[in-house]
Amino acid sequence: MAQILGGITTSHIPAVGNAIDKGLQDDPYWKPFFDGYPKVHAWIREHKPDYVVNIYNDHGLGFFLDRMPTFAIGAAHEYRNEDEGWGLPSLPPFPGAPELSWHIIESMVEDEFDITSCQELAVDHGFVVPMQLFWPGAPNNPDMPRAVPISANTVQHPIPTLKRALDFGKALGKALRSFPEEAKVVVLGTGGLSHQLDGQRAGFINKEFDQYCLENIVSDPEALTKISRMELVEKAGAQGTEFLMWMMMRGALGDEVTEITRNYHIPISNTAAGTLLLECAA
Amino acid sequence: MAQHSHDYHIDIPGTTVFDGRMAMKGYALNKMCYDFNRAENREAFKADPEAWMEKYGLREEQRQAIRDNDILAMIEEGGNIYYLAKLAGIFKLSVQDVGGMQTGRTREEFQAFLASQA
Ligand SMILES: [Fe+2]
Numbered sequence: 001m002a003q004i005l006g007g008i009t010t011s012h013i014p015a016v017g018n019a020i021d022k023g024l025q026d027d028p029y030w031k032p033f034f035d036g037y038p039k040v041h042a043w044i045r046e047h048k049p050d051y052v053v054n055i056y057n058d059h060g061l062g063f064f065l066d067r068m069p070t071f072a073i074g075a076a077h078e079y080r081n082e083d084e085g086w087g088l089p090s091l092p093p094f095p096g097a098p099e100l101s102w103h104i105i106e107s108m109v110e111d112e113f114d115i116t117s118c119q120e121l122a123v124d125h126g127f128v129v130p131m132q133l134f135w136p137g138a139p140n141n142p143d144m145p146r147a148v149p150i151s152a153n154t155v156q157h158p159i160p161t162l163k164r165a166l167d168f169g170k171a172l173g174k175a176l177r178s179f180p181e182e183a184k185v186v187v188l189g190t191g192g193l194s195h196q197l198d199g200q201r202a203g204f205i206n207k208e209f210d211q212y213c214l215e216n217i218v219s220d221p222e223a224l225t226k227i228s229r230m231e232l233v234e235k236a237g238a239q240g241t242e243f244l245m246w247m248m249m250r251g252a253l254g255d256e257v258t259e260i261t262r263n264y265h266i267p268i269s270n271t272a273a274g275t276l277l278l279e280c281a282a
Numbered sequence: 283m284a285q286h287s288h289d290y291h292i293d294i295p296g297t298t299v300f301d302g303r304m305a306m307k308g309y310a311l312n313k314m315c316y317d318f319n320r321a322e323n324r325e326a327f328k329a330d331p332e333a334w335m336e337k338y339g340l341r342e343e344q345r346q347a348i349r350d351n352d353i354l355a356m357i358e359e360g361g362n363i364y365y366l367a368k369l370a371g372i373f374k375l376s377v378q379d380v381g382g383m384q385t386g387r388t389r390e391e392f393q394a395f396l397a398s399q400a
Contacts, residue, residue: 059364064316065305085318085368155364157301198363200354201296202381203392205399230292230299238297239363266400267393270377 002179005047006257006279007249008040009189009217012056012129015269017088020132036263036275037133043260043277044134044143049186051097052145053104053176053252055245056126056190057154059084062118068156069116071168073108074123074149075101082122091128094139097146100179104148107175113168123149130190145186152248154191154241162232163225165244169251176252189249191242193264195271198238205272209235210264213243214274218259221250246276256281300362308360314338315365324372353384 016033019025025034061084063069078093105117127149128138135141150172153159160168169187176185193213196204213236216223224247232241257278266272291299298304305312314335317323327334335345347355351373356366363380370380382392 060316060362060368061319065309065312065362083319083321085315085324086371087321087324155300155362156305157299196297197367197377197381198353198357198384199296199298200385201294202384203395204296205396207399230294233297233299234292234294238299267396270381270396272399 002051002176002181002183002185004173004176004185004187004252004254004280005049006043006260006277007187007189007253008130008134008278009246009249009274009276010130010133011192011268011271011273011275012126012190013269013271013273014084014086014125014129016129017125017132021089030268032265033263033268033273036261036265039261040134040275040277041136043279044186047184047186048143049145050183051100051148051185052131052188053148053150053172053185054127054130054188054190055150055152055248056130056188057242057245058151059124059126060155061124062122062151065156068153069151070153070160071113072116072118072121072151073101073105074121075105075117076119076121079121079123079127079147079149081124081128084124091132092139094123094131095144095146097148100146101148103179104172104175107178108171111171111174113171121149121151126151126190130188134188150248152244154239154244157229159229159241160244161225161229162227162244162247165247166221166225166251169248169253172248173252173254187249187252189245189247191245192236192240193243193272193274194236194240196237196239197270201237203270204237205266206235206237206240207266207272210272210274213246214262214264214276217246217250217276218257218278221247250278253278253280298357304360305362306360308344308362310339310341311344311356311359311361312365314340315361315369318368318372328372351383353380
């Protein structure tokens, strides 16, 4: 059976891809952000996961408002990174793991999570930037695991509740641990932390709330399920609702986790950037 | 549409909750912006914005918001920031520019405001 090694979360700001392209890691603006990743790299090199389940939110590349899945799971041989409208160079396709995808889909639906399966899915910065951060040179990194993308709707309300996100993660964990292959899996939760791009409140960041979330996502994620969705919008900012991906990731890891590394920095672009690596109990 | 039983619409100053009502109001505007994912559509818009807005059936208020480069008016008209970001890209505006435009700050002032929350 497959084993879940742990989970890694990170912000997925589009400007990060550009900073990587230009080699700005030691630039004074970027250094406090990129300093959060060497420990993640070392952990990945040590454990070498075979699969990566990348939980992110599409921002208007893979899905539009004509049909907006609440939870979508990729089931493709590869995932293309395409132009999001800014004409930036796209990365080569990321290799998929359709047999794992369909195993997850079967297991999730049996557990009464109604999901949308996607045999074609273009992936945006929400999926790609974390891969670049964790596997430098991705997808052309020799340790690049095969990927299963999972996208949750945070574009249009109603978005899932924090409880639903955590429960989704728990069912995902069960699905992964029942995959009949001796394989190592890492789960990513991407997006956040607090930020707001739109309205007169654009630029809103909430350090105190982010710290509360960072503490509890490690030790007491159930406490976070008490936060209502409107409270999340109010306290994390309109786009800080991406914290749902962290909840989904956390649910998959089980009760006992060890924090390996954490980083938090304000601001990168318009965002409070957070990174966290949690290892599952063996 | 009163739906008080749901977790629905507490008043958050300066924040528009993009829900079904806004998604319906903004559909044509957002669809045009979503289609800017393709370079040829961006070029077509740049060549003749009025004809391109007509093609997508934008409401007059939406067209005027675009003519005025007024982000807050676009949001009022149902625009969602993730799609509007693609329109902003055509005008080479970063999210900090867009943040400044919405809050009455220059780009530098907006960046300083972000940093002040560290
Ligand atoms: Fe995002």
